[in-house]
Amino acid sequence: MTTRATVIGVGHYLPDRVVENSEFTTGLEGMTDHPIVLETSDEWIRARSGIERRHFAAPGQMTSDLATRAARAALADAGIEPDDLDAIVLATSTADLTFPSAATMVQAELGMTRGFAFDVQAVCAGFVYALSNANALILSGQAKRVLVIGAETFSRIMDWTDRGTCVLFGDGAGALILEARDGDGTVDDRGILSCDLNSDGRFRDILYVDGGTSTGDTGFLRMEGKEVFRHAVEKLASTATKSMEKAGITSDQIDWVVPHQANIRIIAGTAKKLGLPMDRVVTTVQDHGNTSAASIPLALSVGKARGQIKPGDVVVTEAIGGGLAWGSVLLRW
Template sequence: MKNIGITALGMYAPQRVVHNQEFESRLGIEAGWIESRSGIRQRRFASDTEFTSTLGVKAVQDMLSRDPEALRDVDLVVYATCTPDAMFPSTAALVAGQVGLAGVGAYDLSTACSGFVYGLSMARGMILGGGAKKVLVLGGETLSKALDQNDRDTAILFGDGAGCAVVGEVPEGYGLQDFVLGADSAGGPALYISNLATTFPDGTPMRETPTMNGREVFKFAVRVLGDSGAQVLEKSGLTNAEVDWLVPHQANIRIIEAAAQRFGIPMQKTVINLDRYGNTSAGTIPLALHEAVNDGRIKDGQQLLLVAFGGGLSWAACTLKWWAGTPTLSPQNSPEEIDA
């Protein structure tokens, strides 16, 4: 069987930096309270002319700036997002048309924050099944455009950003190993964004903006991150002691700490960047993965565990042996902070 893994990475975060102090003055929520409860100090918001496709294109351009051949033989594009530019054409197709991949297969994947790990699974399956040679997987959001900025429960948590990965054949002993994917729509009312429907199938009303029951989501997240992570480690024949790096969905520092404790994986081996980006939904894992590879924390041959949960309610986990043949990454130019 072919060994399938990540062969290139890219990321983009909008230039506008929104600090907690903005919510302190506008919503009356203390900046220090936001950080203590969520772990978030700041997040990025897209400009009026930036959308989810824009962020995806810029993430791909970031990747190509280091590896101009990264997209060679890519014949499928998958974009994980819950904030697409339009219902159709797909945001994946919009990105493909702007990065030299017009005409390849392209589709959007909607499992919210779990989407990037779902996308890696879809890519691996397509390649092993002969449906694609290489796949460009993106995860990104412009949630700032969908949020009710006066909703104290959600406005402080979410940000914008995108990451991308090319999935293709890697040397023996490396690459994506096993996956656990799941969803339970019974929990949908706890975390959702409505579209055409005005109610859930059981008649529960829907709101038009992102809506979250924080207490229920916290309990769900801690449980499914722990369960799915344990399940995928068992499928891979691994123990938690063999995990070099845990790369979790960046939703809330307390959720991550609780999940890491359940795994028995110390926080020193857990990749964290939500303090600077907030919750970018499908963008969090590729952003965190990119940064940890970029700064040298993740090295050749190290064992990774990726875990995520999201609206749906959904969850996803995978094991991955990192291949350092991925082109050397250089730090992204730090954008000048622009007052929110």
């Protein structure tokens, strides 16, 4: 028998405020002391990213708040209580505080009085890193049930004068619960079948936040979009292929690609490179924008709610973010 980390529940949460592309041209309220008006258009944003709208957190609504709401939805979907969990792994780049971790804040809000909780920071690749770590905790016997969350409030680190970045990002959270279950050690097992993680710090300057302990302030997101795009398609296709090879799965056996929802052109380019049609790709970027570490669990939860992802389906997730950091996880739902 082989132990597999198997998905038993999934959920998500989006803040109430929906911001349409048109608000950037008519005057976006509430983000600075005065309305933000950019030289852009709905057509320009859609053509370059596929994004039509995104959600922004309310004043005072923190990343841990979003994460807790998504966690409760996943717990309800799994039919278990917080103290049935052994661990929480939370992927975020926008934690409420430098420390303690947002994961421990979620642990407290859920009323979870046992186990352990910690954050993982790999920006947009954060959720696949968190999922891989949760898988390792289960396979090593350190945990039997792990809540894995991706949550972000990227609206708090936007430079609202930079139309090339501030129109791309949104806030949200997604969560899933992994449980140790026995499998036969074949590709027919439910659960995580393979993981692949990568990073290359030589490319840190093409996507970063210009603040932190070195500057004494939070800073703003900075991105060289063309350079990120150049790396993204090749690296995403490569890591997804590696996960398939590790699992002994071929592309024709993939039911769904659930990619990081950064840009529809990157998503389509990666699918083409993998030889998979877009009707086998779960896309939410049009409604959520780029929610960084939250985008994959959000898309998994939405994909299940839509009736796309069903028990037994083979799903490959892949993401790339600042670092550069990228990776993939292949699982049978």
